[in-house]
Amino acid sequence: MYYSFSLRTLLVLSLCLSCGITHAAKAPIAVQPAKADSVVAPRVFVHTGFENASPMNWEIDSAGRILASLVYDHERFSQNRANGHWHFKVEAPVGQEVVVILKNFDNIWNNTPASQISKRSHAVISFDNKTWESRPGELLPGNRLLIRVKMNAPSVYMASVEPYRISDLEKFLTRIKANKLVTVTEIGKTSEGRPLEIIKVGNEKAPKRVFLRARAHAFEAGGNWTVEGLVQRLLQNDEETKRYLQRYCVYIMPMANKDGVARGKTRFNSNGYDLNRKWDKPADSLIAPENYYLEKWLSRMVSENKKPDLAIDLHNDAGGNLHISRPDGDITAYLANMEKLDGLLRKHTWYTEGSTKPSFRNPGTLGEGFMDRFGIEALVYELNYEWVEGLKKVPLAADWVSLGGMLPKVFYDYFETPVTR
Numbered sequence: 199m200y201y202s203f204s205l206r207t208l209l210v211l212s213l214c215l216s217c218g219i220t221h222a223a224k225a226p227i228a229v230q231p232a233k234a235d236s237v238v239a240p241r242v243f244v245h246t247g248f249e250n251a252s253p254m255n256w257e258i259d260s261a262g263r264i265l266a267s268l269v270y271d272h273e274r275f276s277q278n279r280a281n282g283h284w285h286f287k288v289e290a291p292v293g294q295e296v297v298v299i300l301k302n303f304d305n306i307w308n309n310t311p312a313s314q315i316s317k318r319s320h321a322v323i324s325f326d327n328k329t330w331e332s333r334p335g336e337l338l339p340g341n342r343l344l345i346r347v348k349m350n351a352p353s354v355y356m357a358s359v360e361p362y363r364i365s366d367l368e369k370f371l372t373r374i375k376a377n378k379l380v381t382v383t384e385i386g387k388t389s390e391g392r393p394l395e396i397i398k399v400g401n402e403k404a405p406k407r408v409f410l411r412a413r414a415h416a417f418e419a420g421g422n423w424t425v426e427g428l429v430q431r432l433l434q435n436d437e438e439t440k441r442y443l444q445r446y447c448v449y450i451m452p453m454a455n456k457d458g459v460a461r462g463k464t465r466f467n468s469n470g471y472d473l474n475r476k477w478d479k480p481a482d483s484l485i486a487p488e489n490y491y492l493e494k495w496l497s498r499m500v501s502e503n504k505k506p507d508l509a510i511d512l513h514n515d516a517g518g519n520l521h522i523s524r525p526d527g528d529i530t531a532y533l534a535n536m537e538k539l540d541g542l543l544r545k546h547t548w549y550t551e552g553s554t555k556p557s558f559r560n561p562g563t564l565g566e567g568f569m570d571r572f573g574i575e576a577l578v579y580e581l582n583y584e585w586v587e588g589l590k591k592v593p594l595a596a597d598w599v600s601l602g603g604m605l606p607k608v609f610y611d612y613f614e615t616p617v618t619r
């Protein structure tokens with residue numbers, strides 16, 4: 199049996215035999231040993247150590263609530279910081295109501311406070327990491343968000359957007375790779391060495407080409423679900439899709455900011471670079487390899503006479519608009535095409551949010567850079583992650599998959615020029 203002795207010592211008074219004076223002396227004493235199993239696991243615990251989980255600090259207050267401080271994602275060489283992503287797992291006894299209070303939503307954008315928290319802020323939760331549902335949030339003073347969850351199982355995943363992880367992409371690529379309509383090409387690597395893919399669906403000799411990029415910003419998983427829906431629809435191999443793919447070929451960069459996704463970040467790549475900025479000049483191969491390799495691929499497409507006729511950069515925000523590019527020069531034809539695209543999205547999908555106003559400028563986005571530097575008609579499509587007005591609901595993955603499934607018809611009508619044989 200193991201006995202532990204306290205390091206504390208007891209002061210004892212002893213009569214010194216040599217001088218006859220009473221001295222204080224120290225002597226070790228044994229105290230009651232601590233039981234080896236006396237450390238108890240807390241009843242409520244937060245896990246952030248899994249794929250795409252967001253870094254955060256947390257503690258439990260005296261009322262038993264989880265106080266969670268989200269960790270900011272910072273941009274290199276600027277004061278920009280962002281917090282749109284949270285994804286963690288709570289463990290607590292079944293039946294208990296867990297209260298989580300999230301803070302640190304005071305974003306800075308272009309050196310201006312740009313808080314992301316809104317009345318529609320909510321959480322998506324899953325007890326099995328497969329089926330997700332939305333839960334409303336309550337705004338608290340101090341730009342904080344409170345979420346309540348009654349534990350139906352010993353653990354619950356909570357996130358800002360239904361997660362789409364690198365492992366989800368890998369499963370998706372494995373599913374589609376064998377199809378003869380699909381080619382997956384690695385065009386380069388991210389800063390941390392993860393492969394960057396381009397998925398081609400269809401025949402590259404088709405008269406039109408559309409390019410889509412998803413996930414330039416790490417938390418914006420909606421684009422990933424949308425391109426999954428798009429590819430799945432195109433691979434159904436029915437008469438309709440055969441007709442679509444005679445008219446156009448689709449190229450997709452499915453996950454631009456893989457490093458940010460792996461680390462559960464909000465916006466920037468692992469070098470603190472915003473992959474939807476600075477498209478007005480060539481990307482640095484070390485700081486932004488994700489953009490550098492995309493530009494290289496695009497230049498090759500242009501030189502091989504396969505320039506995309508339309509490029510869409512898929513994002514998530516709380517607006518849901520098409521962000522129309524407005525570079526200098528005559529863009530009359532482009533604006534007419536964007537109006538046509540807006541109309542077709544309204545006709546064939548649940549999109550109702552509309553396009554940005556003529557006064558809106560956002561230089562440096564992929565939309566503007568593609569137009570200015572490559573002569574490609576391009577835009578940014580922000581999928582609203584808080585509310586889909588056309589469906590009157592908080593969007594979940596299935597809603598974006600269904601949107602993606604409707605896009606092939608949109609593109610077919612968009613490229614309505616008769617096919618020459």
Ligand SMILES: [Zn+2]
Pocket residue numbers: 414415418474513514
């Ligand atoms: Zn974005």
